[in-house]
Amino acid sequence: MSVSRKQMKTERRQRRQMVEESRVSVEHQQQRQKYLVLGLSGLALLLLVGGFAFFASRSNSNIAATDSGQRPPDTTSKGFADLGNTHIQASQAGTIEYNSNPPTSGPHFSSLASAGWHDEPVQQEYVVHNLEDGYVAIHYRPDLSAQQKQQLQTLVQEYGDKIIAVPSPSLTSPIALAAWTRLDTLGGFDEQRIRNFVQAYRSIDHHKR
Known part of the structure; x- marks a missing residue:
């Protein structure tokens, strides 16, 4: 037990x-x-x-x-003759024969378009004045894909000042980059190419001295 x-x-x-x-x-x-x-x-x-x-x-x-x-070298854009910077009246809108599409210089309104992203077209006579003041203008076709529009908008917001993006129905390419007397056309969103163009031409004043 x-x-x-x-x-x-x-x-x-x-x-x-x-x-x-x-x-x-x-x-x-x-x-x-x-x-x-x-x-x-x-x-x-x-x-x-x-x-x-x-x-x-x-x-x-x-x-x-x-x-x-x-500023990096620009090896992709095309140069155009300087058409001057004469100010015109609103009644003259649409009568100017520019030498590029979109315009890169020439007669324009005395006022500028607001910087940044635009969902609606802006009269080119405003945008040309922006270019004279050292802006880079990013033109895009209205039928550009939503993804590419978002990519462009993000890039524009990153830079903030001295850059404008506008829809341009008359574009023959999906995207065009414009500065005073310079134009580059793109077949689609190309971040590095856009950055190179912006760095090459942004904030250069073109007023006649």
């Missing part, structure tokens, strides 16, 4: 030990899972912050290059 009680005590002790070992094992597993989740979350946050910093730095460097006068 005493042997039986000893066996029972031993078995109970062994069961308690097994339960305790199982509990400890579960706790260790939960801790490992917790550390794994924390590690992955930290890595994801690090990648997110690093990616944001990279693109912000890239954008700032692109804008700073223009503002500091470090």
Whole structure:
């Protein structure tokens, strides 16, 4: 009988030990899972912050290059003769024969179009004045895809000042980049080519001295 009680005590002790070992094992597993989740979350946050910093730095460097006068060579646009900067009246709108489409110089209104993105066409006589004041004008066909419009709009908002984007129904190409006496036509959204053009010509004043 005493042997039986000893066996029972031993078995109970062994069961308690097994339960305790199982509990400890579960706790260790939960801790490992917790550390794994924390590690992955930290890595994801690090990648997110690093990616944001990279693109912000890239954008700032692109804008700073223009503002500091470090202008890249332009190898894709075409030059046009300077048609002058005479101011005209509103009644003369549509009567000027420009030498490019869209215009890159010539008679224009005394007022400018507002900078930034436009969803509706703007009279070219306003936009030409913007070019004289150092703007880069991005003309896009109204039937350009929604995705490319969004890409253009994001780029325009990034630069902010001295850039304007307008829909131009008469365009023969999907996108055209205009500066004073310079024009580049694109078959679609090309971020690097647009940036190069903007950096080459943005903020150059063309008023006659």
